[in-house]
Amino acid sequence: MSVVNLSPALKSLLEAALCEHYSAPVSIQRVTPLEGGLTNRCLRIDDSQGGRFVWRPRSQVSDAFAISRSREAAAQSLAATYQLASVPVCQLSEGLLVPWLEGESLDPHSAESQAILIDLLVRIHSMEGRLDTQDVRTQCQHYEQQLTLAKQQTLKQLRDRRQWQLPTDPLAPVVCHMDLGSYNAVIQPNGEPCVLDWEYARLGSACLDIALFCRANGYTPAQVVSDYCALRCIEGSAPVRQAVEAWLPFADYLALCWYEVGATLYGLSTYQEQAQRLYRQLAGMDES
Incomplete structure (x- = not known):
């Protein structure tokens, strides 16, 4: 599986969000593309705490499909209150970070x-x-x-x-x-x-x-x-x-x-x- 290099600025933003999520220092160890998902082109993020997350970027592709990450974050946050989804970690102008789900x-x-x-x-x-x-x-x-x-x-x-x-x-x-x-x-x-x-x-x-x-x-x-x-x-x-x-x-x-x-x-x-x-x-x- 190929490895993706995040831009230094985005990597810093995501690590800051993960530090707040864990209330502990953390670093991103590995970023790999997920298979499938034409409209998303999402990335899996593995961190130094052993956690896994999915980065759902905003891009030309998501804009072409009329996808709003802020609308997505609101919907998933609502669903999380009904135990139907995981709580998003953070929503940035660059995209949405959510937990990786095993199942x-x-x-x-x-x-x-x-x-x-x-x-x-x-x-x-x-x-x-x-x-x-x-x-x-x-x-x-x-x-x-x-x-x-x-x-x-x-x-x-x-x-x-x-x-x-x-x-x-x-x-x-x-x-x-x-x-x-x-x-x-x-x-x-x-x-x-x-x-x-x-x-x-x-x-x-x-x-x-x-x-x-x-x-x-x-x-x-x-x-x-x-x-x-x-x-x-x-x-x-x-x-x-x-x-x-x-x-x-x-x-x-x-x-x-x-x-x-x-x-x-x-x-x-x-x-x-x-x-x-x-x-x-x-x-x-x-x-x-």
Whole structure:
């Protein structure tokens, strides 16, 4: 695994934050890139106290994906009060430092993991706190602006042809994670689940978040909504399921724009392939 050299100024800032965290002298011993994470390009930091942390930088890439580290820090701090996340160590203008979490990943295809993930989704939606809001159309527009004019025109033609209408939600706005997949949750050594990666969290539509959750984990609304409503003591799941199904095209279009931005930034064929698949699906060229 390659080793990363932090700038002296950033290294000094992070060591000062860690000294305050430990209330003891500490130095950064090793910095290595984490695998995956297109939008984050995060780094793992090992220190002289034996601790491990994750540095989540602000960068041109995070700006392209409309990621605010201060918004992320607020969301994760809120989740930490509900024992759903770790408490951030510090938030700087350069990025966010959070604890490294040991644990086992979840298998989205197992019934046990599905139950855990739905319970986590309900717990997130039950949190009370003040977070920023952002309309899904605004987020899509930001992504579109990162693309070439030709690509923007192609997407506009798709929107004009499909003419999607925003659904009417039967549920009040809630705190949404917006990316709750099995890849963003771990079972800690104490047996408790913990949620990672709060960079897209905001106050928004519960039904959109359920739609994104279904897509992220390969679930259908029928698999999720009944259990979700039961856990939230919502009588009558049919209106919720209908709203979630109506949000699916918006969830897919948001993912399409996200993959297009990723392909533009990094030229990764896998992201371009995903974007093409979603485009065909939304254009009605595929049955899926």
